[in-house]
Amino acid sequence: MNIDPSSNWRFNCITICLNLFFKLAFWPSLGFLLTSVSAVGGLHTYKMSELDIAVIKPEIMRSYIWLKSSDGSIQQVEQVVAMFCPVICQDVIQKGLGSSKACPVCLPQKVNPAMLSLIFDYCRFHQAPGRSNKERKTHDEMFIKMDTNTLCELASAADSLQLKPLVDLTCRALARVIEGRSPEEIRDIFHIPDDLTEEEKLEPLKNITDDPRIRLLNRLYAKKRKELKEKDRPKA
DSSP: OOOOTTTOHHHHHHHHHHHHTTOOOOOSOOOSSOSOEEOTTSSOEEOOOHHHHHHHHHHHOOSEEEEEOTTSOEEEEEHHHHTTSHHHHHHHHHHOOSSBTTBOEEOOTTOOHHHHHHHHHHHHHHHSTTOOHHHHHHHHHHHTOSOHHHHHHHHHHHHHTTOHHHHHHHHHHHHHHHTTOOHHHHHHHHTOOOOOOHHHHTOOOOOTTOOHHHHHHHHHHHHHHHHHHHHHSOOO
């Protein structure tokens, strides 16, 4: 398949979904202190401690900050909500962005205004104190009741902002969508083009562990390939 992972958000979110399918750990409660903010392009992490907040409060902690979406639009958002997103938090603390309309936090390309609105709706609910785990779970079950395309786009946008709880939530929902479906059905759901020939689909599978099921499948594939060749052979 000739799909560019860097430009195809459906491909990206499916990859995220499959990677997290067996290791999702949704955070049952979120506090204002973000556990970690991964540095863009680096391997280190940035953690907000109580001392960090005490130091930055006078200069950085404002009621609202300015954000610039991928379409170029600029808007003000409550800082306590926006700071739930590690990428935004990092830009505010480390780079001093968001203080004015002329110096906004520039959001990743995949975060359009519609997805940003959904993300902040999620953050507003979870940042409010006193929510029980049951309330959070009920809210999240209702929140992800959306069409598959929107769910894919939201998963990709949340991943761009490194908002792990929302990534986990959307990926679990996507996992339920594709569970038990054939590759062809998954292609149809996510509108992924099928550019493989019949012969390419029947190529032998790697069998490093000498699995008897794969051996059987490869024999079946070999039989099918032979039938295709005989079918395409010109009749004498």
